[in-house]
Amino acid sequence: MILDVAVVRDGLCAHLGAGDGQLTAALASTGSLLVHGLSAEAEATKRARASITRAGLYGVAWVEQMRPERLPYSENLVNLIVADDYLRYPTPPSEMLRVLRPGGVVYIGQSAQRAAESTTRLTAGTLRGLLDAAGIAGYEIRTDGGGVWARFVKPWPDGMDGWPEPRHGPDGNPVSKDTMVGPPRRIRWVTGPFQEISNQISANGRNFYGGVYARDAFNGLPLWSRELSPSPLRGYRGQHGAYGAAQMIANGDTLFVVTDGALHALDARTGKTLRTYPQAGEPQELHYADGLLLVADPIWVRAVDAKTGSLLWRHPAAQPSGLTVGEGSVFFLKGNARRGDARTLVRLDLRTGRARWAKRAPQWRGQPMEYGWLPQAGHCTYADGVLCFEVSKFSDFREGSMICAVSAKDGAFLWSHKFLPSGHYSQARVVYAKGLAWVSNGRKAEGLDLRTGEVRQTFKAGSGHCFPPVATQRYFLAGEMSFTDLTTGKTDTNRITKGACDRYAGFMPANGLTYVAPKWCVCWPMVKGFVAMAPARSEPVAAGPPAASFEQGPAHVAPPEPGAVPTDYSAEDWPMYRHDPTRSGGTATATPPNLEIAWEVSLGSRPESHLLEDWRMNVLVKGPVTPPVVAGGKVFVARPEAHEVVAIDAATGGIVWRKTANGRIDTAPTAYGGLCLFGTRSGWVYCLRAEDGEQVWRRRAAPNEERIVAFGQVESPWPVPGSVLVSEGIAFFAAGRQYLADGGIRVMAVNPWTGAQIAEKTITDIAPDYHYYRAGGMEFDALDLLVREGDCVTLSRWKLNLKTGATEPCPKSGFGFYKTGTRSVAAPRGSWTYNPRTARRQPTRAKMRPLVVFRDNVLIGVDDAMRQVFRRDFALEEGEKFDDEWFNYRAVEVPKEGADLSRTKRLMRQTTWVSPVYTDQAKGQSAQALTLAGGTVFVAGKKGGLRAFSASDGKLLAERDLPTPVWDGMAAANQQLFVATLDGRVLCLRKSAAE
Structure with a gap:
């Protein structure tokens, strides 16, 4: 029965009480599962291993001998747990929940085969009492020709967030809402490749990168891959990518990509195309906001309904950039300076495309210079009625890098703040958290008043590197794995590895973990490849008996x-x-x-x-x-x-x-x-x-x-x-x-x-x-x-x-x-x-x-x-x-x-x-x-x-x-x-x- 009803086909499966190994091997042959069997008895372990070896699957599935009281996995790691002989391998349901990743599924019970082999039957009533006593909610009981099963799912924690766009969201504010992320102490998963990759995003427990590969966010196991043309893969510092390639974004179980000149919605679970968007043109930048896809190509900015594909509006815009969403509006820069156009900042209504206001850069002497920075402006962050633009020279020594802020309401210039590069061609970046606009200056994190630009708080922080800082609502992440507590100012630096060379996000705080992508880095002896790191345990794990x-x-x-x-x-x-x-x-x-x-x-x-x-x-x-x-x-x-x-x-x-x-x-x-x-x-x-x-x-x-x-x-x-x-x-x-x-x-x-x-x-x-x-x-x-x-x-x-x-x-x-x-x-x-x-x-x-x-x-x-x-x-x-x-x-x-x-x-x-x-x-x-x-x-x-x-x-x-x-x-x-x-x-x- 379990092979028929199990909806989890990818990731890590723990088979508790592996028995003769036949079900262990069968689970490994049904899809893309890595199956780890556990057995309490030495002879049973040998039989199970032999069975899997005969099936030619050893390594995709295998068995270890362990006692059932405590499972050997780190928390939030396993996609599927199958316990088909629970009376012989009675792991507590609470322990199963500990190791199960959010959205993971447990099947616990006694199969018809195990019931026939046993002198003791597991009843639905016994199973129900066990789950009730453990506080398991939302379970369902099923019977199967002499067997009995219970199924339950681990809910998604309230404090866990993803990172669905290169700068987290359409507002451009690279700040995760994840409250479970903390200074890294433990490695959760690691894999290759080792060449530089800097376009990683995460949504609904899946990570996406390259062009395009999908992995489980909690254990790093491969889910699917698909070739996109041109590939959105970014190399060194995120600046080396194919012309015309657009960074992918995600929303829930949908991944939006551009391939062969068209925008596609892919099923994030399988990589198969769900829909194409002919009305979207050939986007080079895209965002998802309130059911809409905001897309930009060299001559247009468009809004497309994500469900129907219908075009809501389009706005002519030469060389648009800095596309940002906030207050029910979309903001961006436009104007081809090579053709003599003035670089212009505009605000359009998100639903209708109606223009709200526009601010132009000066084109000749004598004009007001408060918008003179617009031609050099890059990315933008919207936060609480203010737009913060980043002006970066990408140099260790050149003057001119800064943050410039304008009012989202009317485009009025508010303030500018000088950015001091601190090495590795560090770039200007602003993150809005804890009510302040945080910038990295040298080895400091400065918290600016969003409306005046005045420095309200200064903490020691990590230095600039070949990637800009990001944040959560608790920590400012910069430098060499430096986490600065935005409440206490204490900085925790633990150099397990380093952020990826990237112009979007060297660190990706999401799913209670901190992710880094591969880099060709020579800074110190570090863990290489794709690495997911967890903070210290809230409770220490007791060592096993001697x-x-x-x-x-x-x-x-x-x-x-x-x-x-x-x-x-x-x-x-x-x-x-x-x-x-x-x-x-x-x-x-x-x-x-x-x-x-x-x-x-x-x-x-x-x-x-x-x-x-x-x-x-x-x-x-x-x-x-x-x-x-x-x-x-x-x-x-x-x-x-x-x-x-x-x-x-x-x-x-x-x-x-x-x-x-x-x-x-x-x-x-x-x-x-x-x-x-x-x-x-x-x-x-x-x-x-x-x-x-x-x-x-x-x-x-x-x-x-x-x-x-x-x-x-x-x-x-x-x-x-x-x-x-x-x-x-x-x-x-x-x-x-x-x-x-x-x-x-x-x-x-x-x-x-x-x-x-x-x-x-x-x-x-x-x-x-x-x-x-x-x-x-x-x-x-x-x-x-x-x-x-x-x-x-x-x-x-x-x-x-x-x-x-x-x-x-x-x-x-x-x-x-x-x-x-x-x-x-x-x-x-x-x-x-x-x-x-x-x-x-x-x-x-x-x-x-x-x-x-x-x-x-x-x-x-x-x-x-x-x-x-x-x-x-x-x-x-x-x-x-x-x-x-x-x-x-x-x-x-x-x-x-x-x-x-x-x-x-x-x-x-x-x-x-x-x-x-x-x-x-x-x-x-x-x-x-x-x-x-x-x-x-x-x-x-x-x-x-x-x-x-x-x-x-x-x-x-x-x-x-x-x-x-x-x-x-x-x-x-x-x-x-x-x-x-x-x-x-x-x-x-x-x-x-x-x-």
């Missing part, structure tokens, strides 16, 4: 004697991602250059799904399989979206075992001492017996059992990278996304055989002694894979000293010093990263992560174009001095003096040899993977193919065909080369029989 954070498995692996090193693995193995604790990507083991494929195994591709694009945009996951690790005669890889680790016989390619975990596994597991260790994006660390995949233990690294949405799957706010660092008999891992989000990044050290905690450290800030811009910018990341560096374990640019326990930030150090044998190299920090590089717009900043590998004092790397390979020898033990300082501010300033443009160029200033890998004729080809194996350097290409070079002189030794590997997806072990490919295969290459 048993909930640690689970002993049935397997056991005996640890070595104290002080002894595990001996079951060969020194020629490749036991962790990039080989060893220094993430060198190199091994002393010789591998012959001439290789042939000995075996290959296909582990399966990703399921066809509406989520595929989100999965592909996840820069932390490089493909359907991770790079391989090799130890103890086995090859270990993870299938990220399938939540699976696979062990393969290194000799034959046969599958030895598979293990499904509780969440996405983004990088390869680590093999150590008969163990297989890995982290999941659900915030847990697993330890399996390498022999058979049986669980030894698992530990929750996240402080709480909570789930948000990230890149098309459910994850923890505190995800753990797949690659666990093991060094000197201790396992290290980190959980978190950014040091200022969700309480910071938690770093833990445990005994790998028992899981017993040895130490813990939470990082909640960057080096406090440095200004953000001078400290490193985007040259490093908030979270990266852990690496061993001398006496420290390093997380990005935080060093955790293992001897003293101190945390030592090193924000200016762009190179680490690593010893893998008897000698050392200086290698770029983050060479092992799995984070994105997004600053393509500014080539001197945040270059693509360099591919480098090293052994002893030899470093092998590829150039910035990824088309040459080079060798750099170090003599650090002999006294060589190498400048390791590299950070964003210096990366910008020093190249002006002729110094290095990138860290790779610094390395290449002193090379032993440089060899071309790909010529100019190899279009689109570049290095995708690099490995150093003894005296041989292997380079695999973005378009496939494998080349082997001599490490001693750089000469080409051999080349052969090879499928395209995943990024950094090769491992050399036992004189063999193992490769993970973008099509989901694992290959083993061995010495050619011809040799």
Whole structure:
């Protein structure tokens, strides 16, 4: 029955009491749902997972084992909750309401199938009593051939608002009525893409952007997309868009767009066209007000009935701009100055188009100059009988930016207020809230009297940036995620991320959240992509009982004697991602250059799904399989979206075992001492017996059992990278996304055989002694894979000293010093990263992560174009001095003096040899993977193919065909080369029989 009556077909579905998994899989196959099943029993969880896997849907649907008392989701996250066996999984209805997003639906009861399987029946009376006791209103009871169901919907909160137009509404006042928005503390959802997009709006729980994509506003899951021509997509600072493209707007369940020269009304739920408006012309600006569409093209301003499409009126207007609605009227500027027209401000009746008044700019000397600013005026805000126009020079230093106010009643000039740019080409902007017209001047928010322009209130606030401020009725939002309380004047700045470069709204406060769009920003280590952030919880979430954070498995692996090193693995193995604790990507083991494929195994591709694009945009996951690790005669890889680790016989390619975990596994597991260790994006660390995949233990690294949405799957706010660092008999891992989000990044050290905690450290800030811009910018990341560096374990640019326990930030150090044998190299920090590089717009900043590998004092790397390979020898033990300082501010300033443009160029200033890998004729080809194996350097290409070079002189030794590997997806072990490919295969290459 549930599949027939459920009206929710998109978003996130929680299936409580997943049973055998058949309904879980069926829900995932009916539409565009991401289905997360919960089961209280271990065996039931295994059966459900197997059922979903057989259906070919694992990753689109999956199951975790959890108790029913508290659901693991953040508040306002889930679209649909199905509890078809409530007696076996009795989650309180109040808890369901907590996690349900506004407008979300709950189906709770006992299906006919579950009733037939159970000795206890759930009756309508029992269900009614349960819901009444929980205070659930508006529910309905249904029966179904022996089953019984209740359905209820979460109402929309009174204090929640959307952002349906680029400046919130037709009045142009960029102020949200949302009282639930507050200073961000938590990440609610995150996804791609990462290129600049600055035309985001939100209505009725849906966000729209680009040209055009729709996402659920509360969890970010994709709903639909449709191509518009020309695209309304805006790029850098909202100024780069296709000619003739109009910004879209929304009203309720209707989205208004312009495509192919016509205005369309789309069903916001599906993207299908509901109506076209032939009478609207070819609009370049549009607003919705009181059932009317106000549209402007280069020669007309029109009013069209939104329901019928009929034209109410039109007014001739050359180059109209600043279209604003208020007091039952529409205001705008018109006049083509290039043709000698005077720029004129007019007021028309909204319903009839009748002119009320007009004010012209002076055209010659001697005329009154009080309207001399009209030719430079841009956007306009209407508030309480006053029109405030913004005059922006978009310069950090030029004079002439200001706010100019006129009376809406008669157009009389009232006042002007000088705007002082404060960096990043900041623009003049006025927001009306708390009875004052607020403007940003320097690092201040000034509240002006709306009728006189006098400063009535001054607060400290965020500085200007490449986007203007916006506000709610409680907060003034500006600068680097700075929220200024408009009552107390207190400013809260929490740099989880930054506003998008946009001329409309860098922040979008709506739906109780603060949204930012992607930007190519190099200001500091921040969360990238589309990000939705929530304020601090009104009530703290209690941590689960001790048993909930640690689970002993049935397997056991005996640890070595104290002080002894595990001996079951060969020194020629490749036991962790990039080989060893220094993430060198190199091994002393010789591998012959001439290789042939000995075996290959296909582990399966990703399921066809509406989520595929989100999965592909996840820069932390490089493909359907991770790079391989090799130890103890086995090859270990993870299938990220399938939540699976696979062990393969290194000799034959046969599958030895598979293990499904509780969440996405983004990088390869680590093999150590008969163990297989890995982290999941659900915030847990697993330890399996390498022999058979049986669980030894698992530990929750996240402080709480909570789930948000990230890149098309459910994850923890505190995800753990797949690659666990093991060094000197201790396992290290980190959980978190950014040091200022969700309480910071938690770093833990445990005994790998028992899981017993040895130490813990939470990082909640960057080096406090440095200004953000001078400290490193985007040259490093908030979270990266852990690496061993001398006496420290390093997380990005935080060093955790293992001897003293101190945390030592090193924000200016762009190179680490690593010893893998008897000698050392200086290698770029983050060479092992799995984070994105997004600053393509500014080539001197945040270059693509360099591919480098090293052994002893030899470093092998590829150039910035990824088309040459080079060798750099170090003599650090002999006294060589190498400048390791590299950070964003210096990366910008020093190249002006002729110094290095990138860290790779610094390395290449002193090379032993440089060899071309790909010529100019190899279009689109570049290095995708690099490995150093003894005296041989292997380079695999973005378009496939494998080349082997001599490490001693750089000469080409051999080349052969090879499928395209995943990024950094090769491992050399036992004189063999193992490769993970973008099509989901694992290959083993061995010495050619011809040799």
